[in-house]
Amino acid sequence: MSIRCVFLDVDGTTVDSEPRNRRAIEEAARIGGHKIKPKDWDYLGGQGDNVIWSLISQIMPDFTEVFNTAASFERACLNAKLDRIHEINKIEEVFEAIDLFRRSGIKIAPVSNSITPDALASLEHAGYSREDFVFCLFRDDLAKKKLRAKPHPDPYQEALRMMNAALRQAADNAGEDFVDITPAECLVFEDSKTGVRSGLAAGMNVLRIAEENEPRLDEEEREQLLEGRDIARIL
Numbered sequence: 001m002s003i004r005c006v007f008l009d010v011d012g013t014t015v016d017s018e019p020r021n022r023r024a025i026e027e028a029a030r031i032g033g034h035k036i037k038p039k040d041w042d043y044l045g046g047q048g049d050n051v052i053w054s055l056i057s058q059i060m061p062d063f064t065e066v067f068n069t070a071a072s073f074e075r076a077c078l079n080a081k082l083d084r085i086h087e088i089n090k091i092e093e094v095f096e097a098i099d100l101f102r103r104s105g106i107k108i109a110p111v112s113n114s115i116t117p118d119a120l121a122s123l124e125h126a127g128y129s130r131e132d133f134v135f136c137l138f139r140d141d142l143a144k145k146k147l148r149a150k151p152h153p154d155p156y157q158e159a160l161r162m163m164n165a166a167l168r169q170a171a172d173n174a175g176e177d178f179v180d181i182t183p184a185e186c187l188v189f190e191d192s193k194t195g196v197r198s199g200l201a202a203g204m205n206v207l208r209i210a211e212e213n214e215p216r217l218d219e220e221e222r223e224q225l226l227e228g229r230d231i232a233r234i235l
Contacts, residue, residue, distance in 0.1 A: 003205070004185040006101050007159050009046075010112040010119045012191035013209050014094055015126040018045075020087040024080035025052060028073060032056070032066040046192025048113045048139050048149055049077040074115070081118055090126035094189065094209065098132070107167065109133050111159045113149050113194070115140045134166050151194045156202035160186060 012018040025044075026036045034056050036044070044052055050070035057063050067073035101108055112119045116138045120130075130136065137159050139149050147154040164180045171178035188199035191209045199206040 002185055003106060003187045004181045005107045005109070005160075005163050006098075006187045006189065007156060007199070007204070008094070008098070008108065008110045008189045009191060009195045010110050010114055010122060012046075013189050013195075014091060014098075014110060014128070015122045016089045016091050017087075017122050018191070020084045021081060023087075024084055025049065025077050027080045028067075028076040029056060031076065032060075032063045032073070034060050034063055046113060046150060046194030048115075049074040050139075051149075078115065078118055082121060085121055085125050088122050088125045090128075091209070095127070097189075102132070107134050107163060109135050109137060109159055109163060111137045111155050111188075113139050113155075135162055137162065150198035151201070153198055153201035153203075156183075156186070156188060156199050156204055160202070160204075 008014045010017070011021055022036075022041060029036050029052075036056075044055070047055075050073070053063075053067060053070040053073040067076065098108060110119065110123065110133055114122070116136075119136070119138050123129075137155060142149055142155060142158065145158065147158055149155060160181060160183060168178045168180070183203035184205070186202075186204040188195075188202075188204045188206045189209060190196045190199055190206055196206050196208055
């Protein structure tokens, strides 16, 4: 397997922010009168705050009396997250892997369901800068392009299109030839099943970063994620 570029999820993958995120979202949800239970994160994990608003509103219509739009809930979550920015740390193993990829000439870009202010603040607090990446692609960027967020393949398909465009332009400027990167030459780092589905659906190789005490996926879960596809695989 030849890898030419790496795409990174942010929360729970590149930065240790999931506990912070969950506490912030739970705090915002309580304001609306809803208590998120630990087991709820099995399906909420990796979803954007707008999707979480939609899911809560479906089971608790009164929630919209406090947060009448997804955007209002999203703002409350963002404020709570930024108030807790000090709770974020880099994930050292991923940080070291990124440094190794960079020194090996492999191009890197973060792709996240988080919105730009939150994702950039998290990356910066963990010690990253924009110069570390070819570009950043976040949920609000996707929305502007009328593309779907994870678990759909759109984020990683668009990331690959942007990567090829950027590298092709650089090669043209240098008078060099460039062969487009294929999905099979991409490696995706993800932690949530939502993100894994997105990477696999885009035909890319996916490395899932699981929590230390999290059980490995059983065969049934692996098959559900792979959805019968032969090209994609979980490493």
